[in-house]
Amino acid sequence: MDSFFLNLLSIMLRDIKYGIKSSWIRRKEEILSKFDESLKEGLIDDRILPTLNLINGLPHYYTVSSCSGRIIILDLPEVGDKKSAIFRGRWHRCVEKNEVLNAISECTKEGWFILNPPIIHVISDDIINAEKILSIAIKCGFKRSGIKSIKRDKITVEINSTEMIETIISKNGYVLADDYYIITLVEYANKKFCRFQQKIERLNVRLYELYTIHD
Amino acid sequence: MDSFFLNLLSIMLRDIKYGIKSSWIRRKEEILSKFDESLKEGLIDDRILPTLNLINGLPHYYTVSSCSGRIIILDLPEVGDKKSAIFRGRWHRCVEKNEVLNAISECTKEGWFILNPPIIHVISDDIINAEKILSIAIKCGFKRSGIKSIKRDKITVEINSTEMIETIISKNGYVLADDYYIITLVEYANKKFCRFQQKIERLNVRLYELYTIHD
Structure with a gap:
């Protein structure tokens, strides 16, 4: 039973971590896309x-x-x-x-x-x-x-x-x-x-x- | 066996936490003692x-x-x-x-x-x-x-x-x-x-x- 809960906990932690990681990557991509636009407009020094x-x-x-x-x-x-x-x-x-x-x-x-x-x-x-x-x-x-x-x-x-x-x-x-x-x-x-x-x-x-x- | 290791882990974590906490309190006391000395010498604004x-x-x-x-x-x-x-x-x-x-x-x-x-x-x-x-x-x-x-x-x-x-x-x-x-x-x-x-x-x-x- 202990082992079952440990496995369940491990799966839950992996999913939480994966969710955080994928939202992080998405946000980074969005920011970098805006950065590229600013670059094209000559707004970056x-x-x-x-x-x-x-x-x-x-x-x-x-x-x-x-x-x-x-x-x-x-x-x-x-x-x-x-x-x-x-x-x-x-x-x-x-x-x-x-x-x-x-x-x-x-x-x-x-x-x-x-x-x-x-x-x-x-x-x-x-x-x-x-x-x-x-x-x-x-x-x-x-x-x-x-x-x-x-x-x-x-x-x-x-x-x-x-x-x-x-x-x-x-x-x-x-x-x-x-x-x-x-x-x-x-x-x-x-x-x-x-x-x-x-x-x-x-x-x-x-x-x-x-x-x-x-x- | 799982339960044994979980208990052991819990005891170890408690001891580590207690050790960190007590060293933190000791350090704070040392610093505050020096602070009191500086205060008596008129070094604190x-x-x-x-x-x-x-x-x-x-x-x-x-x-x-x-x-x-x-x-x-x-x-x-x-x-x-x-x-x-x-x-x-x-x-x-x-x-x-x-x-x-x-x-x-x-x-x-x-x-x-x-x-x-x-x-x-x-x-x-x-x-x-x-x-x-x-x-x-x-x-x-x-x-x-x-x-x-x-x-x-x-x-x-x-x-x-x-x-x-x-x-x-x-x-x-x-x-x-x-x-x-x-x-x-x-x-x-x-x-x-x-x-x-x-x-x-x-x-x-x-x-x-x-x-x-x-x-």
């Missing part, structure tokens, strides 16, 4: 594409959103109200002083100069695989990475880095600092931009190694 | 103390490090080399323009004005409890929170927020911006400081509610 392809090619993961890092000029109605913000400039690359000065001159409320590091949201099928990619990301220098939410077969891992610049630069249409200061900001933002590009390359190498292990 | 006490009073958690948020003037030898940095000013409170201007005038290499949000590292005994405190932190506005590492009975959760200012302010002893710009930076850093104090209070309320649920 070239700099982060190899990383996304490497992650999506692995069996336990898919990506849901990403940014390869950016320099932005944000016009904010007030501190923290990023929902009502207007982008006066947005670049996923190193910047030139003149384009930044132009974008700042367009700010009418609170103009902020911001450098955001790369960010990737990865969905993993279980906690062990989530921990694996998290640990790789942290070792590659993405020290602000973490697991953001845990659901049955949907663990969200954020890959994120620490390189930042965030400072107010204009108020009510009046630029608070002179050109020399803004040129220095541009110089340092570009330096930090190069640093996180190197981190992306390091991450690509480690992700590629996972393919060899899987073979 | 008053602003974050109620939060730490609330977390440490719950059965599934203990805290290992914390900062209630700070404004710092950092003198860096070069971008990203924070290990060799010298603190020219460090305040766990709102600041006055004169103390900031004095600290900036002491920088000899790259002077950075930085506002860091509050940060707490919490150890949880299992993944379910880790997810619970993570979810509470995110709902209270600590949107940069995440699970940082997963070990058997030691899950590290980082509670962290997004309010930041980080900008270069002097180079080779030369201050890059005028007093008016630095005064504006001080004004915005103080504003953001107030905002994350409100988040800490919100978190305290939610943590306190957990005690009612446990009763």
